[in-house]
Amino acid sequence: MKNILSDILLSAAKKAFDKQKLTSSDFPAFGIEEPKLSTHGDFSTNFAMVMASLQKMPPRKIAEIITGEIEIAGSIIDKIEIAGPGFINFFVSPCSWHSVLYKIYEKDENFGSSNIGKNIKVQVEFVSANPTGPLHVGHGRGAAVGDSMANILSFCGYDVQREYYINDSGRQINTLGRSVFLRYRELYEEKVGFPQDCYQGDYIRDIALKIKNEKQSDLLDVPEEKAVIFCARFAAADILAGIKNDLELFGVKFDNWYSEQFLFDSGKVNSAIEAFKNKNIIYEKDGAFWFKTSEYGDEKDRVTIRNNGLTTYFASDIAYHMDKFNRGFERIIDVWGADHHGYIQRICASIEASGRKKDQFHVILIQLVNLLRNGEPVAMSTRSGEFITLEDVVKEVGADAARFIFLTRHYESHLDFDLELAKKKSNENPVYYVQYVHARISSIIRKADELGIKEIKWDDKNISVLQEGEEIQILKILSAYPEVVRSSAELLEPHRITYYLMNLAASFHSYYNKHRILSDNPIITINRLFLVLAIKKVIKNGLKLLGVSAPEIM
């Protein structure tokens, strides 16, 4: 609809220029939007206003010239008005909205999809929690955002891969091994000191017990160093299996699990660092090797290899991101916790230094989740190991509710997640509000079937009986769906889909309460059924992008 109007405007402007009514044929970018007030028409453009300075004419005058060149007869336009400082308002004929229903029917689950991605290979990396403990609620938010983002991009024609990066090397894994080994020894000895910097959670004891079951006391007889390494590997594998399981319960599946250890074993870290050394981007100072990140906008240079010979986390991340591009991805999207924001600059630096463009790399920063119960904060302490895991949350409130709530906010703002509210089956809980639309419509369609309406067909001749204000309103909202999906993909903002669905749901519930779908007029009935069927399809379609189910019965 907007494209049609845009073409009409441009050709009218061209005509006006040819007739020398306008002084410039240079038409800057303009906007077409849906005004908040219905008295301002169905669509409105600032065309005349943005042209004012170029044309050296007052906006209202330009608007008059352009609208004078538009032929209304035979078009979708009913009426054009010039208003305010120079807005051109279009009133579209009500009948022109109905065609969206056929489009939805025809495209079905692909309604709203596009090819703006042009099949470009994109990788979305998310969660990537260290395999040193179970996933918590914050990881859940990252998982919901990352997974939904991947769905949306894929729907918009990108070739998407979901990847989980496993930090399975380095000191923390060693700490994990030590922690487990100490708990293991506790199973045999009376007093074993357990330092503060070890992992405190009870899951460490569980893992120690598993090792005992498998190895009995064997580990007490081998050198401690070897025992710790065994415990580390065992524990990491065990925890990772748990993480995979949790994610599966949450409805998230990765295409690829990428190991940091593999980066070292395959020599990728080494060769990346060597390559940068040769280009003098990595230099030696005070016995350490520094990356010249400051030349790419970072505050200072960063160490890649410490003077004790050990690499930093940054070193493997340089190699990791190089490798992503080498695997053929043209766009890289990383989903991180907001506390890592200071890290963006240096990864950008390494990407630019390896000859890639800055805009091929995006970081989505996820803000904290405050876990509440009836409005009261739930005590969470990683140190003591007492915390509510993602698994706990999913088991308590369900994956649908959790995912939807994680996507009800822009990821840059803090999110209050109330466990009790997430379970409530009422208006306060947006998940059910949206799902209920799907269930209600399903129920209506079942009822219609019982009444003998076996097939809901497109009725080209009579579709225009849908003339109620609520009906036209819904048609407008349905028409906007493809655009919402597109902007959600372009801006990397899944919450736009969530808001759209809540809005569509509200319009439907309101309509449902005011008008009967199954009326005593068969023509109205069949066309209303066609309308609600379209709503049902779009609700299901949108929920799918969020990774939320669309139940037939509630």
Add this chain to the structure above:
RNA sequence: GCGCCUGUAGCUCAGCUGGAUAGAGCAACGGACUUCUAAUCCGUAGGUCACAGGUUCGAAUCCUGUCAGGCGCGCCA
């Protein structure tokens, strides 16, 4: 001290990258179930868009400064 993010109704948040009279939900108050699912709907009330300047036809949105909150500033991960 430096950098990044946030500041919108009592609460939680949207605001389509600068548009017309700033919107939802919750909470408050008043209504609607013999009718397709009340997990719903209708109505009322609620605002100095943190504050002060600036940019222009036009600012919640862009720029500068101030204030408040969060986070980050290691040869840690």
